[in-house]
Amino acid sequence: MASKKTAQKTLSLAPVLDLNEATALHEKLLGLKGSDLVIDASAVERVGTLCVQVLMAGAKTWDEDHLSFTFSKVSDAFEKTTQLIGVDIDHLMAKEI
Amino acid sequence: MKKRVLTVDDSRTIRNMLLVTLNNAGFETIQAEDGVEGLEVLEEANPDVIVTDINMPRLDGFGFIEGVRKNDRYRAIPILVLTTESDAEKKNRARQAGATGWIVKPFDPTKLIDAIERVTA
Amino acid sequence: MDMNEIKEIFFQECEEQLAELESGLLKLNDGDRDPETVNAVFRAVHSIKGGAGAFGLDDLVSFAHVFETTLDCVRSNRLDPGPEVLKVMLKSADVLADLTNAARDGGSVDEARSRQLIKELEALANGEVPQASAAPEPVAKAAPVAVAPVVNDEGFQPVAFSFDDFEADEPALIDMPTYEIVFKPKSDLYAKGNEATLLLRDLSRLGEMSIHCDMDALPALDRLSPESAYFAWKISLKTDKGEDAIRTVFEFAEWDCDLEVTLVAGEAAAPGEELPMQPVPFDLSILDDEPAVSVGVIEEEEQLAAQQEIRDAAVSAAATASNVLQMAQSANRAPAEKSAGAAASAAAQSAAAQQAAASAATPTIRVDLDRVDRLINLVGELVINQAMLSQSVVENDANGTSSINMGLEELQQLTREIQDSVMAIRAQPVKPVFQRMSRIVREIADMTGKSVRLITEGENTEVDKTVIDKLAEPLTHMIRNAVDHGLETPEKRLAAGKSAEGTVRLTAKHRSGRIVIELADDGAGINREKVRQKAIDNDLIAADANLSDEEIDNLIFHAGFSTADKISDISGRGVGMDVVKRSIQALGGRINISSKPGHGSIFTMSLPLTLAVLDGMVVTVANQTLVVPLTAIVETLQPEAAAIHSFGSNQRLISIRNSFCPLVDVGRILNFRASQANPVEGVALLVESEGGGQRALMVDAIQGQRQVVIKSLEANYTHVPGIAAATILGDGRVALILDVDTIVAASRGHSLKPEMSLAAAG
Numbered sequence: 001m002a003s004k005k006t007a008q009k010t011l012s013l014a015p016v017l018d019l020n021e022a023t024a025l026h027e028k029l030l031g032l033k034g035s036d037l038v039i040d041a042s043a044v045e046r047v048g049t050l051c052v053q054v055l056m057a058g059a060k061t062w063d064e065d066h067l068s069f070t071f072s073k074v075s076d077a078f079e080k081t082t083q084l085i086g087v088d089i090d091h092l093m094a095k096e097i
Numbered sequence: 098m099k100k101r102v103l104t105v106d107d108s109r110t111i112r113n114m115l116l117v118t119l120n121n122a123g124f125e126t127i128q129a130e131d132g133v134e135g136l137e138v139l140e141e142a143n144p145d146v147i148v149t150d151i152n153m154p155r156l157d158g159f160g161f162i163e164g165v166r167k168n169d170r171y172r173a174i175p176i177l178v179l180t181t182e183s184d185a186e187k188k189n190r191a192r193q194a195g196a197t198g199w200i201v202k203p204f205d206p207t208k209l210i211d212a213i214e215r216v217t218a
Numbered sequence: 219m220d221m222n223e224i225k226e227i228f229f230q231e232c233e234e235q236l237a238e239l240e241s242g243l244l245k246l247n248d249g250d251r252d253p254e255t256v257n258a259v260f261r262a263v264h265s266i267k268g269g270a271g272a273f274g275l276d277d278l279v280s281f282a283h284v285f286e287t288t289l290d291c292v293r294s295n296r297l298d299p300g301p302e303v304l305k306v307m308l309k310s311a312d313v314l315a316d317l318t319n320a321a322r323d324g325g326s327v328d329e330a331r332s333r334q335l336i337k338e339l340e341a342l343a344n345g346e347v348p349q350a351s352a353a354p355e356p357v358a359k360a361a362p363v364a365v366a367p368v369v370n371d372e373g374f375q376p377v378a379f380s381f382d383d384f385e386a387d388e389p390a391l392i393d394m395p396t397y398e399i400v401f402k403p404k405s406d407l408y409a410k411g412n413e414a415t416l417l418l419r420d421l422s423r424l425g426e427m428s429i430h431c432d433m434d435a436l437p438a439l440d441r442l443s444p445e446s447a448y449f450a451w452k453i454s455l456k457t458d459k460g461e462d463a464i465r466t467v468f469e470f471a472e473w474d475c476d477l478e479v480t481l482v483a484g485e486a487a488a489p490g491e492e493l494p495m496q497p498v499p500f501d502l503s504i505l506d507d508e509p510a511v512s513v514g515v516i517e518e519e520e521q522l523a524a525q526q527e528i529r530d531a532a533v534s535a536a537a538t539a540s541n542v543l544q545m546a547q548s549a550n551r552a553p554a555e556k557s558a559g560a561a562a563s564a565a566a567q568s569a570a571a572q573q574a575a576a577s578a579a580t581p582t583i584r585v586d587l588d589r590v591d592r593l594i595n596l597v598g599e600l601v602i603n604q605a606m607l608s609q610s611v612v613e614n615d616a617n618g619t620s621s622i623n624m625g626l627e628e629l630q631q632l633t634r635e636i637q638d639s640v641m642a643i644r645a646q647p648v649k650p651v652f653q654r655m656s657r658i659v660r661e662i663a664d665m666t667g668k669s670v671r672l673i674t675e676g677e678n679t680e681v682d683k684t685v686i687d688k689l690a691e692p693l694t695h696m697i698r699n700a701v702d703h704g705l706e707t708p709e710k711r712l713a714a715g716k717s718a719e720g721t722v723r724l725t726a727k728h729r730s731g732r733i734v735i736e737l738a739d740d741g742a743g744i745n746r747e748k749v750r751q752k753a754i755d756n757d758l759i760a761a762d763a764n765l766s767d768e769e770i771d772n773l774i775f776h777a778g779f780s781t782a783d784k785i786s787d788i789s790g791r792g793v794g795m796d797v798v799k800r801s802i803q804a805l806g807g808r809i810n811i812s813s814k815p816g817h818g819s820i821f822t823m824s825l826p827l828t829l830a831v832l833d834g835m836v837v838t839v840a841n842q843t844l845v846v847p848l849t850a851i852v853e854t855l856q857p858e859a860a861a862i863h864s865f866g867s868n869q870r871l872i873s874i875r876n877s878f879c880p881l882v883d884v885g886r887i888l889n890f891r892a893s894q895a896n897p898v899e900g901v902a903l904l905v906e907s908e909g910g911g912q913r914a915l916m917v918d919a920i921q922g923q924r925q926v927v928i929k930s931l932e933a934n935y936t937h938v939p940g941i942a943a944a945t946i947l948g949d950g951r952v953a954l955i956l957d958v959d960t961i962v963a964a965s966r967g968h969s970l971k972p973e974m975s976l977a978a979a980g
Binding site: 019 | 169170173
């Protein structure tokens with residue numbers, strides 16, 4: 001159960017999520033643990049497998065922590081890449097209100 | 098935005114062929130003449146992909162690739178090696194040094210562009 | 219830039235690489251075992267092979283390949299580059315040069331020779347510890363044949379790479395084979411710059427793809443190593459492109475991933491497991507948020523041209539040039555500081571400094587020769603203008619203020635410096651010519667069965683490019699002569715207590731504003747008895763003539779003179795040392811020989827550093843001012859009436875130290891005056907001309923000696939027989955430069971017809 005005291009935090013992803021960004025993204029996510037997280041992927045122009053792995057590991061961890069891990073906005077490139085490599089993010093998309 | 102290619106080759110002939118081929122295909126081309134210069138211009142060039150020869154004075158292709166892979170900012174750049182079909186050993190060494198792929202010499206323009214497209218987004 | 223231009227660059231580069239190759243091999247021959255020398259030699263051949271491959275020059279590629287393989291054995295210490303090995307390699311370098319020339323100019327090469335060398339090279343490569351990878355490819359065995367220039371026009375069109383094409387001819391997917399692909403990347407795949415997303419993108423382009431990403435290995439966030447590979451994929455791909463096409467997608471990655479490709483017969487066999495497969499839409503715009511792939515077509519020409527221009531400049535930045543101006547010499551040769559001031563006088567170079575800077579890349583630029591020549595021309599004008607200015611100041615202002623005079627002096631100084639600097643731009647080291655000579659020596663040594671060692675010194679000595687170009691021919695002849703006639707056979711040498719191997723030493727150095735080239739051999743020296751006898755037989759000298767050793771030695775420069783018992787194949791060829799002498803003289807040079815019986819001969823050539831200026835003697839003839847090249851003048855003398863002897867209708871001789879010399883009235887020959895001048899009132903210039911004969915040229919007075927800027931008469935006016943060129947003197951008057959050879963020829967009764975006059979203006 002999500003704690004009501006937890007504030008929701010937002011993470012905006014960098015445009016290029018390559019090998020170099022994977023470590024940075026990993027650290028950022030680790031620092032955000034314990035809060036509900038909304039990820040803004042609208043600026044993403046290019047995303048590599050390693051960063052997708054980090055994000056999916058994050059989703060898994062958040063799920064285990066019973067916190068919410070959602071994508072508020074995703075760019076076309078982000079959506080298409082995840083789709084291409086068979087990573088389903090539909091269930092992580094913020095529901096329209 | 099155009100993709101930027103850094104080519105590293107000591108042969109003026111090959112440099113010119115690369116230049117013509119890459120420019121015609123719409124790439125922005127930056128050229129260096131050996132591994133040392135290649136590493137020097139890396140920051141300025143900020144390439145999307147690197148094409149390098151193996152046999153070069155001062156610093157050969159293997160050393161150059163290792164240098165790029167050790168560079169925190171540029172280690173993710175795909176590097177294609179110009180090599181000859183017969184030389185499996187060289188291909189292996191280049192791979193061990195961190196090469197992404199290779200282009201068989203004499204390259205034909207289609208293959209060159211194809212290889213670049215394969216390793217760049 | 220088009221393919222032909224690149225090809226031209228390739229051949230230029232070949233020349234440089236061939237020079238590099240040869241000098242490297244010669245270093246190895248001298249016992250140099252620096253790995254970088256071996257590497258440089260290897261790279262030279264490798265580079266030629268690479269470029270030749272790009273132009274489809276198969277013969278060149280085949281030969282270079284075998285050569286390269288053998289060199290690789292040396293590089294990896296599997297083959298010791300001993301004298302025998304290097305002999306083969308030097309010959310191979312010659313054949314490589316021949317093949318390159320044949321590829322450039324058409325023509326054919328000595329097939330038997332290249333075949334033989336391929337065999338020898340292969341034997342060397344296999345002789346030592348044979349390794350599979352070192353074995354030459356079968357293709358290398360193809361015998362080189364007459365090489366025709368290959369023009370490769372196709373293949374360099376802009377590559378329009380539109381994925382729409384794929385869609386257009388995409389066949390119906392029904393009945394297509396389905397493959398099941400398991401793809402599990404290793405961490406190295408990402409570390410080496412490969413990307414699973416791109417591989418999957420390319421895979422999806424092959425057909426209809428469904429994909430399942432296996433994330434089971436993915437740990438919780440705090441246990442995750444961000445650069446490790448966790449994802450694996452199971453893919454079902456419907457395509458008619460075949461398994462090879464699938465594997466080709468993974469070509470760069472196959473070492474760094476686990477890959478299984480299985481053909482699943484029929485559609486029913488599509489993934490039957492419970493895996494949730496995501497169909498991947500055949501949307502090829504995926505990931506491509508930029509149109510780079512097909513921009514080639516819409517490339518703006520202007521931009522392209524501008525880019526190329528910039529790149530061209532960069533491309534040539536550190537490149538050596540063979541027939542284009544070099545501000546400095548190649549990166550390997552020039553001292554770093556030289557490029558900064560091309561002005562650095564050629565003489566200032568030292569071999570040591572060059573060695574020190576061997577690996578420092580020196581920035582160079584390539585400039586059209588035309589532009590340099592234009593500059594040289596303008597500087598010539600400047601020099602003349604400055605001289606005129608000085609003179610008019612002196613004339614109009616006899617007690618000129620010291621500031622004006624000082625300014626003028628400074629101007630003169632600067633002008634002279636600019637002139638020297640500009641000349642230095644055209645200056646190039648004699649190295650290429652010297653290098654060519656080592657090949658000549660090898661060839662003649664082979665033909666004559668002599669063992670010869672060529673030592674070159676001062677090959678970085680610089681001299682005007684034109685002089686270099688014109689030096690090769692006489693030098694070649696002299697080298698042939700030195701090996702063929704100068705050196706003895708090994709047996710004779712041993713008998714004379716010398717080493718079996720003869721030595722030919724070629725030296726260049728600067729001496730008082732000229733370049734001096736010396737060719738010394740340690741052979742038998744001139745056989746003076748034989749020369750003397752031959753000269754007597756040929757009526758060159760009287761049987762009882764009393765000649766000094768030096769005079770006898772110099773007889774070999776007489777036309778048609780050859781002491782070889784039979785005209786040999788090598789130095790015969792219908793030219794003698796007289797031709798050599800004439801071509802050296804045409805360059806404004808002199809040549810001398812000194813010989814020591816039993817110890818060898820030394821030929822010494824002294825040449826001007828440039829053909830743009832000339833040291834001349836300014837003389838007056840029938841109120842005209844003329845310039846006589848100083849190099850042609852042996853001495854000047856004031857004739858006395860008693861020394862003048864007339865004979866025939868209007869021929870005159872002058873007696874100089876008990877010998878007679880024809881007197882030539884320059885003013886009469888050039889039609890400056892109708893009747894002959896009185897020799898006693900003038901000055902006689904003793905000149906040496908074609909064939910070595912001496913003539914006394916009569917002029918009215920000597921004004922002085924000075925350096926003059928040579929102006930082509932042909933370019934500005936028209937060719938005038940007897941006149942080599944013109945110059946402008948300080949007082950603004952045009953003075954003609956005498957063509958001594960033509961004047962002398964005319965004095966022998968030949969008339970001055972335009973076509974017979976040799977333009978020496980250069």
